[in-house]
């Protein structure tokens with residue numbers, strides 16, 4: 001009887017564990033922040049493909065379609081409810097930090113905070129504008145990644161607030177991949193993406209997944225566009241187990257020495273062929289897996 005009971009217990013426990021795991025997978029939340037004006041654009045097609053794949057995985061998908069939402073792109077005093085502490089000398093960072101702590105941020109920011117908080121993965125889907133994101137998406141970054149919510153002075157980079165979440169840039173370009181190579185007309189895309197991948201995503205602690213690059217959808221044959229969409233769908237099937245990009249951990253930098261790489265780290269790097277990252281290149285070639 002004891003053995004039977006034990007077997008039943010083990011059997012039910014396995015079912016429970018199986019159930020817990022599958023529930024865990026199916027309960028994942030994905031937020032797609034989309035910045036394109038047109039539902040018939042290639043960016044919209046990439047977004048639709050992602051929604052379809054994630055739904056087929058049983059994930060919950062939320063889309064912040066910024067133009068459709070008429071999302072406010074400018075960081076202004078309206079983002080704070082009630083009188084600012086210092087309206088004579090309005091300082092956006094200081095005022096929104098206080099408003100965040102006191103529950104006085106505007107409703108549209110709080111709504112995005114709710115979506116970010118729930119997300120296990122955030123995908124930024126956008127056409128490259130002037131080597132960066134469209135203004136409406138920059139506005140989302142400026143306004144939604146509020147100090148006190150997305151970072152504090154103590155919680156940045158590898159100690160960042162969102163270290164349990166993943167984030168990825170999925171972008172289209174007008175230029176070709178060759179034009180964004182180190183010897184191409186536009187220069188190395190790793191350099192172009194560094195401010196967003198390091199200065200925004202890594203700064204807030206996200207595990208930054210390699211960017212999804214869809215080059216020149218407007219100038220390539222239909223077959224190439226079909227191949228790009230298929231590659232995107234294929235990648236998303238395994239996205240949850242992808243390794244994230246490597247950035248040097250905060251502990252390598254000496255707070256007593258002006259947050260510069262510790263002497264012992266610099267000494268250890270002296271004989272290494274590559275720099276530590278695109279930004280921390282130490283006058284050497286970028287590491288091959290920068291992107």
Ligand SMILES: Cc1cc2nc3c(=O)[nH]c(=O)nc-3n(C[C@H](O)[C@H](O)[C@H](O)COP(=O)(O)OP(=O)(O)OC[C@H]3O[C@@H](n4cnc5c(N)ncnc54)[C@H](O)[C@@H]3O)c2cc1C
Nearest residue numbers: 041042043045127128129130131172173174175217218225
């Ligand atoms: C202000 C501004 C600044 C810019 N700065 C830069 C820059 O710095 N660097 C740079 O490289 N580029 C730049 N560009 C170009 C821009 O990045 C590209 O035009 C954009 O990335 C193209 O993406 P899209 O979604 O708008 O393509 P779309 O033009 O919408 O689509 C491309 C093609 O895909 C087709 N398509 C749509 N859906 C599907 C589908 N489901 N299956 C197959 N095909 C489909 C469309 O019909 C179209 O033929 C800039 C553009 C602007 C307006």
